[in-house]
Amino acid sequence: MGFSDLVSGHYNYWLVIVLMMTGLYITVSRGNLIKKIVGLNLFQTSVFMLYISMGKVKGGTAPILTGDPQTVYSNPLPHVLILTAIVVGIATTALALALIVRIRESFGTIEEDELLKIDHEMEATKPAPTNPAAALFSRLGGPNP
Amino acid sequence: MIAALLSNLPALQIVVPLMAAPICAMVARPRFAWAWATAISFIAFAMSVALFWQVRDGSVISYEMGGWAPPIGIEYRIDILNAFVLMIISGIAALVLPYARHSVEAEIPQSQHAFFYTALLLCLTGLLGVTITGDAFNVFVFLEISSLSTYALVATGAARDKRALTAAFNYLVMGTVGATFFVIGLGLIYMITGTLNMADLAAKIAANGDSRTLRMGFSFILVGIGLKLAMFPLHLWLPNAYSYAPSAVTAFLASTATKVAIYVLLRFMFSIFGFDYAFQAATLQFVLLPLALIAMFAASIVAIFQEDLKRMLAYSSIAQVGYMLLGMSFLTQTGLTATIMHLFNHALTKGGLFMAAGCFIYAIGSARIDDLRGLGRIMPWTSAAFVTGGLGLIGVPLTAGFISKWYLMQAAFALGWWPVAILVVLSSLLAVVYVWRVVEVLYLRDTREIPDRKPVPLAMLAPMWIMLGLSVFFGIDADLTISSASRAANALIGASNIFWQ
Numbered sequence: 263m264g265f266s267d268l269v270s271g272h273y274n275y276w277l278v279i280v281l282m283m284t285g286l287y288i289t290v291s292r293g294n295l296i297k298k299i300v301g302l303n304l305f306q307t308s309v310f311m312l313y314i315s316m317g318k319v320k321g322g323t324a325p326i327l328t329g330d331p332q333t334v335y336s337n338p339l340p341h342v343l344i345l346t347a348i349v350v351g352i353a354t355t356a357l358a359l360a361l362i363v364r365i366r367e368s369f370g371t372i373e374e375d376e377l378l379k380i381d382h383e384m385e386a387t388k389p390a391p392t393n394p395a396a397a398l399f400s401r402l403g404g405p406n407p
Numbered sequence: 408m409i410a411a412l413l414s415n416l417p418a419l420q421i422v423v424p425l426m427a428a429p430i431c432a433m434v435a436r437p438r439f440a441w442a443w444a445t446a447i448s449f450i451a452f453a454m455s456v457a458l459f460w461q462v463r464d465g466s467v468i469s470y471e472m473g474g475w476a477p478p479i480g481i482e483y484r485i486d487i488l489n490a491f492v493l494m495i496i497s498g499i500a501a502l503v504l505p506y507a508r509h510s511v512e513a514e515i516p517q518s519q520h521a522f523f524y525t526a527l528l529l530c531l532t533g534l535l536g537v538t539i540t541g542d543a544f545n546v547f548v549f550l551e552i553s554s555l556s557t558y559a560l561v562a563t564g565a566a567r568d569k570r571a572l573t574a575a576f577n578y579l580v581m582g583t584v585g586a587t588f589f590v591i592g593l594g595l596i597y598m599i600t601g602t603l604n605m606a607d608l609a610a611k612i613a614a615n616g617d618s619r620t621l622r623m624g625f626s627f628i629l630v631g632i633g634l635k636l637a638m639f640p641l642h643l644w645l646p647n648a649y650s651y652a653p654s655a656v657t658a659f660l661a662s663t664a665t666k667v668a669i670y671v672l673l674r675f676m677f678s679i680f681g682f683d684y685a686f687q688a689a690t691l692q693f694v695l696l697p698l699a700l701i702a703m704f705a706a707s708i709v710a711i712f713q714e715d716l717k718r719m720l721a722y723s724s725i726a727q728v729g730y731m732l733l734g735m736s737f738l739t740q741t742g743l744t745a746t747i748m749h750l751f752n753h754a755l756t757k758g759g760l761f762m763a764a765g766c767f768i769y770a771i772g773s774a775r776i777d778d779l780r781g782l783g784r785i786m787p788w789t790s791a792a793f794v795t796g797g798l799g800l801i802g803v804p805l806t807a808g809f810i811s812k813w814y815l816m817q818a819a820f821a822l823g824w825w826p827v828a829i830l831v832v833l834s835s836l837l838a839v840v841y842v843w844r845v846v847e848v849l850y851l852r853d854t855r856e857i858p859d860r861k862p863v864p865l866a867m868l869a870p871m872w873i874m875l876g877l878s879v880f881f882g883i884d885a886d887l888t889i890s891s892a893s894r895a896a897n898a899l900i901g902a903s904n905i906f907w908q
Contacts, residue, residue, distance in 0.1 A: 286584070289580060289584065295576065298580060299580075302580060302583055302584070305584070305587060306583070306587055309587055309590050309591055309594065312591065312594055313594050316594060316597070316598055340594070340597070343544055343603075346544075346548055347547075347590060350547075350548070350551045350555075350586075353551075353555055354551075354555065354579065354583050357555055357558055357559065357579065358576065358579050358580075361558070361562055361572060361575055361576045361579065362576070364562065364565065364572050365572045365573060365576060368565065368569040368572060369569065369572075369573075377573055381570060381573070384570065
């Protein structure tokens with residue numbers, strides 16, 4: 263198999279991989295919670311594409327009975343599976359957005375670094391630990407795990 | 408009528424809690440929601456006991472959903488392993504729900520109660536579904552039902568500490584990435600085999616043999632499930648989620664959610680993938696085994712430095728998952744028996760311990776270890792419960808934790824891996840340190856003035872003591888657990904195409 267075959271023969275997989283990595287990178291690297299969810303959506307969508315392109319049969323038509331025994335059909339099962347996965351994805355997005363609304367209401371921000379800062383401030387307002395091990399740990403300057 | 412019910416038991420096990428959940432939300436009365444969810448959890452437990460009774464001799468129930476025969480239709484397949492796990496999940500639910508009433512009233516605003524129990528029932532449905540199904544894609548669907556309701560349940564802890572919201576969000580992102588990895592893996596296997604039925608998958612994978620796509624599918628599934636079960640470097644969601652979730656939720660999740668993920672891993676690892684012994688053995692021994700050992704130590708050490716009781720127990724959970732993965736990575740019958748037994752024993756122990764933490768929160772409004780000074784004299788029952796559970800966590804003889812660690816060490820010795828056995832003992836010593844810290848604060852410090860202390864109701868104490876009492880009972884008379892776990896391990900080995908040592 264030559265190089266051009268590797269690229270053009272598997273072009274659907276390449277698209278899926280690019281989309282998947284873009285999504286995962288956005289999810290990990292962005293500090294804004296909404297952007298994180300957009301990245302997560304891209305990531306999930308790439309998997310939908312993986313399944314849908316997997317079910318395509320060359321020269322196959324939509325899997326609706328034509329009455330002609332010669333007809334080649336595409337495989338409908340991956341498509342149906344992905345219908346379920348899309349529903350799961352929508353539920354996840356809805357729940358995530360609802361959580362973001364609540365986070366914004368109680369913290370006043372949806373930026374991850376600011377949320378972390380508030381988190382640390384909440385931790386710092388607590389009385390100093392009397393447990394010797396934890397006191398030693400905080401003296402060593404380690405992050406409060 | 409009775410016969411029809413009995414023959415449809417596998418479907419009812421899922422359908423009853425699933426249908427009960429919306430009723431909970433529609434009636435929307437807090438007290439009713441609690442009573443209804445509790446009744447449903449008892450029914451679910453009764454059904455799983457009936458299922459376990461039917462398969463206890465090693466037979467397999469195959470239930471065809473909607474009358475469609477596998478591999479086309481979705482099959483519910485119950486053997487002794489998942490009947491055992493079903494019994495753990497529904498049993499824990501039947502103990503946590505009676506406990507939940509007072510705990511939830513104290514920690515969650517009343518307007519959310521009905522939805523809270525709805526989400527809890529959905530979570531129960533999802534966990535039971537993951538366990539009972541014999542269809543690989545169905546596992547994903549139920550995994551997401553349970554996960555989505557779990558994120559909502561964790562977020563209900565926001566009334567006590569608003570950081571529950573960010574914890575739930577982070578859990579959602581990581582859980583979804585894990586689930587998506589799992590689906591990618593399934594897609595890759597489907598490409599090769601063209602089937603999703605687990606038994607069919609196993610046969611076709613064995614027939615097709617090894618290939619790169621299969622290995623990729625295997626790796627994606629391992630990482631995806633690893634995220635769900637908090638395998639060591641993928642555990643970051645767990646401490647926050649467990650410490651900010653309401654106490655009843657933590658007690659339920661800590662003893663069921665990660666255990667179900669372990670079950671799924673066992674199922675995929677041994678029942679489905681049997682393609683190449685060398686590749687799987689290498690993955691287990693060079694990836695899973697070191698990670699399990701690191702988890703046992705790193706998580707235990709971090710647990711020692713925690714200021715919050717629930718957070719400490721959460722880190723200890725990560726370490727305990729390490730023991731379960733360790734048993735799996737031995738690839739022997741004894742090792743698998745140890746894993747399955749530890750799954751059960753740890754569910755009881757950790758559930759009881761988180762319930763104790765919940766009792767402290769109910770009584771004094773805090774589970775910070777510093778705030779527990781001298782409570783051993785004021786709250787003798789809860790404190791004694793914590794000590795009992797702590798001993799189980801360490802693995803002291805006459806507790807259930809001892810039996811599973813004993814089997815783990817036997818498995819290590821049988822392979823001649825004595826350094827691993829020594830590491831098991833050493834990591835248990837770390838458990839002594841973090842449990843002792845709390846015991847010292849509870850019993851050896853002066854009592855402080857607690858102005859608004861509430862007495863813990865019997866409805867919370869009783870389930871906690873039943874849970875911990877069982878963990879002691881199964882430490883003294885372990886016949887039932889050992890024989891079930893050993894038979895479940897045999898079933899896994901018998902169904903797998905891997906060469907066993």
